[in-house]
Amino acid sequence: xxxxxxxxxxxxxxxxxxxxxxxxxxxxxxxxxxxxxxxxxxxxxxxxxxxxxxxxxxxxxxxxxxxxxxxxxxxxxxxxxxxxxxxxxxxxxxxxxxxxxxxxxxxxxxxxxxxxxxxxxxxxxxxxxxxxxxxxxxxxxxxxxxxxxxxxxxxxxxxxxxxxxxxxxxxxxxxxxxxxxxxxxxxxxxxxxxxxxxxxxxxxxxxxxxxxxxxxxxxxxxxxxxxxxxxxxxxxxxxxxxxxxxxxxxxxxxxxxxxxxxxxxxxxxxxxxxxxxxxxxxxxxxxxxxxxxxxxxxxxxxxxxxxxxxxxxxxxxxxxxxxxxxxxxxxxxxxxxxxxx
Amino acid sequence: xxxxxxxxxxxxxxxxxxxxxxxxxxxxxxxxxxxxxxxxxxxxxxxxxxxxxxxxxxxxxxxxxxxxxxxxxxxxxxxxxxxxxxxxxxxxxxxxxxxxxxxxxxxxxxxxxxxxxxxxxxxxxxxxxxxxxxxxxxxxxxxxxxxxxxxxxxxxxxxxxxxxxxxxxxxxxxxxxxxxxxxxxxxxxxxxxxxxxxxxxxxxxxxxxxxxxxxxxxxxxxxxxxxxxxxxxxxxxxxxxxxxxxxxxxxxxxxxxxxxxxxxxxxxxxxxxxxxxxxxxxxxxxxxxxxxxxxxxxxxxxxxxxxxxxxxxxxxxxxxxxxxxxxxxxxx
Ligand SMILES: Nc1ncnc2c1ncn2[C@@H]1O[C@H](COP(=O)(O)OP(=O)(O)OP(=O)(O)O)[C@@H](O)[C@H]1O
Ligand SMILES: Nc1ncnc2c1ncn2[C@@H]1O[C@H](COP(=O)(O)OP(=O)(O)OP(=O)(O)O)[C@@H](O)[C@H]1O
Ligand SMILES: [Mg+2]
Ligand SMILES: [Mg+2]
Numbered sequence: 001x002x003x004x005x006x007x008x009x010x011x012x013x014x015x016x017x018x019x020x021x022x023x024x025x026x027x028x029x030x031x032x033x034x035x036x037x038x039x040x041x042x043x044x045x046x047x048x049x050x051x052x053x054x055x056x057x058x059x060x061x062x063x064x065x066x067x068x069x070x071x072x073x074x075x076x077x078x079x080x081x082x083x084x085x086x087x088x089x090x091x092x093x094x095x096x097x098x099x100x101x102x103x104x105x106x107x108x109x110x111x112x113x114x115x116x117x118x119x120x121x122x123x124x125x126x127x128x129x130x131x132x133x134x135x136x137x138x139x140x141x142x143x144x145x146x147x148x149x150x151x152x153x154x155x156x157x158x159x160x161x162x163x164x165x166x167x168x169x170x171x172x173x174x175x176x177x178x179x180x181x182x183x184x185x186x187x188x189x190x191x192x193x194x195x196x197x198x199x200x201x202x203x204x205x206x207x208x209x210x211x212x213x214x215x216x217x218x219x220x221x222x223x224x225x226x227x228x229x230x231x232x233x234x235x236x237x238x239x240x241x242x243x244x245x246x247x248x249x250x251x252x253x254x255x256x257x258x259x260x261x262x263x264x265x266x267x268x269x270x271x272x273x274x275x276x277x278x279x280x281x282x283x284x285x286x287x288x289x290x291x292x293x294x295x296x297x298x299x300x301x302x303x304x305x306x307x308x309x310x311x312x313x314x315x316x317x318x319x320x321x322x323x324x325x326x327x328x329x330x331x332x333x334x335x336x337x338x339x340x341x
Numbered sequence: 342x343x344x345x346x347x348x349x350x351x352x353x354x355x356x357x358x359x360x361x362x363x364x365x366x367x368x369x370x371x372x373x374x375x376x377x378x379x380x381x382x383x384x385x386x387x388x389x390x391x392x393x394x395x396x397x398x399x400x401x402x403x404x405x406x407x408x409x410x411x412x413x414x415x416x417x418x419x420x421x422x423x424x425x426x427x428x429x430x431x432x433x434x435x436x437x438x439x440x441x442x443x444x445x446x447x448x449x450x451x452x453x454x455x456x457x458x459x460x461x462x463x464x465x466x467x468x469x470x471x472x473x474x475x476x477x478x479x480x481x482x483x484x485x486x487x488x489x490x491x492x493x494x495x496x497x498x499x500x501x502x503x504x505x506x507x508x509x510x511x512x513x514x515x516x517x518x519x520x521x522x523x524x525x526x527x528x529x530x531x532x533x534x535x536x537x538x539x540x541x542x543x544x545x546x547x548x549x550x551x552x553x554x555x556x557x558x559x560x561x562x563x564x565x566x567x568x569x570x571x572x573x574x575x576x577x578x579x580x581x582x583x584x585x586x587x588x589x590x591x592x593x594x595x596x597x598x599x600x601x602x603x604x605x606x607x608x609x610x611x612x613x614x615x616x617x618x619x620x621x622x623x624x625x626x627x628x629x630x631x632x633x634x635x636x637x638x639x640x641x642x643x644x645x646x647x648x649x650x651x652x653x654x655x656x657x658x659x660x661x662x663x664x665x666x667x668x669x670x671x672x673x
Contacts, residue, residue, distance in 0.1 A: 059528035059529065059530065059531075060528050167617050169617070197383045197384050197555070197618075198383060198555060198557070198596060198599055198600055199383060199595060199596060199599050199613065199614040200613075200617075201599065201600075202598075202599035202600070202611035202612065202613035202614070203613040203615070205601070205611055205613075206610060206611055206613055209610075224528070224529065225529075226529070226603060227558075227600065227601045227602060227603040228601055230601070230603060230605075231601030231605070231608060231611070232601075250608075251606070254603065254604070264530055265529060265530060266603065267533075268529045268530045268532065268533035269529060269558065269603050270533075270556070270558030270559050270561060270562040271558055271561065271562075271602055271603050271604050272557035272558045272560075272561045272585065272597060272600055272602060273561055273585055273586075273602070273604075274561045274562075274581035274582055274585050274586075275582070275585075275586070276561075276604060277558075277561050277562040282533065282537070284530075284533055284534055284537050285530045285533075285534065286482070286534070288498045288500055288501065288531065289528065289531075
């Protein structure tokens, strides 16, 4: 499983193995008693190669953000391995981790809430430079901030303004400039355009693509909008209720989706073209997404699955490689399901 | 088909400390019986305010509809008195809002909220209303509906609450449903469920629908005609086919170029529209889109273009609409 989807080609920058993040649910006022677990991430494995973008899609609450936060060591995972640039992160000491953290940055969904309203744009972008002591003096610091603002398409004279004086798209650019300040090699982009208007989304997506080319960045791109994810990613991982159910190349995933959830998700996304839409067939799922506190027994998708059989209630299938670099977790992929490995 | 709704020169402004917000600035469109009309545009362009103006639900002050007519079924509903308007609202025109939690009353059971309108508008007695309410819940795909009538809104998921809103909208067999971003807050697979359901029900009952959204895909799938808004005005209107395949407005073209398509084979660079939408208090002179427009020339920042016919049932407000196809081709 560890080598899940790492192609023979490029070198892996990040490897996630059987990652689990269970949040305890407690009750009681004086004595906190654990009464259940929220299985936010429940055994996720994938690899991202240097310079690659892996897209992570799935519906609200399926565990995308939690996965990203575990990788960044903002949560201590319940179990599993996270290997970044050859080093196992979960066992690193505090100082080694701080050095490592410079390599890994994050861009958040909410361009309104993620910036400190009392700091100027220049201070926000320059803060990581100070924290990591990356510039020798004031002049150098100022030059670097100017350079960073220019890289993301903001005018350096805006450095003295506060976040509320910027539009959503501009604020997202400030967040990106800040992430770039420490010359990271890897960025978790957690829904970086979801809160933005359509025309502004394109500006930010184009910027992220340009920066990747320019600085050889590696991205984990998290979003619920499949069209956006497919546009920006080299490979796409589809998540459902704490599990990755399919991973494939962006073209393969669209041309040949194999998991019934991926098929439903693809067909649920309307394409902005009335001619195409009139001809498309849709798979409409029934029912709601179950709660991760009380996930279904067996395959987590079986309660909504249009091709469910009795065996699906027995166990959660593992991801297996059904064709080169195309991984699926479904026993029914080749007709009537064997447990298959 | 017969005209059901005709909006003429509708103008709603907000009179604020900072100045006059021209949220809806002289828009005109129509909806025929049984038709689905899509209204698209970016955040803040006036989509919701235009819908609220039709329902006469704009907060006043600071908002006021200062001009225009809304002819529904032959009468101008802007001229009706409040009690007559209440008879229309929720009865002959129903509205579905974006956030179902804020439009459902949290302290009343789902059943009570449904039966209340049925008793009020349809003159049903308690038993009739309850039976009809259960039937409506079944219709929108909520199983075990008799029992669920006793539940409160917080006991339902977001998707189920939105289905309840649709059940409420349908409860009085309205002629027109105005759905303002009915699924934006929901997950994609649930979105598809709800929109498909609305379309099915509208077809079955011959209800006309106005779907307001910023999602160009949703409009392409469900609407037969489309209205595109920018900065309080309609800048293009036509059949879905015209808008998506033969647009005559640079803003519409820009919107279409800036969304990635799920079915794209090649990864083409998105054509972002540069700049930001204007401040509705301080609109630029001439065409509001001119400062962001690739094809703007001198006249655009001096004179405001009005909607003009560019084809059968197709109108665009652009000085260069007749040469636009060539201009866009030349620009690549
Ligand atoms: N700190 C926490 N404590 C307890 N439960 C949590 C915590 N963080 C997340 N969860 C739960 O874990 C599940 C996964 O949440 P997560 O935020 O990872 O989802 P997501 O896929 O990012 O969703 P969205 O698309 O809505 O952002 C959810 O059920 C959430 O309620
Ligand atoms: N109570 C108010 N006071 C002042 N301005 C208002 C008020 N309500 C709305 N506006 C302004 O009117 C304009 C139109 O708002 P509206 O809600 O119609 O936008 P919208 O197109 O529905 O946007 P969205 O896609 O974000 O829902 C906005 O610029 C908004 O700021
Ligand atoms: Mg998230
Ligand atoms: Mg709105």
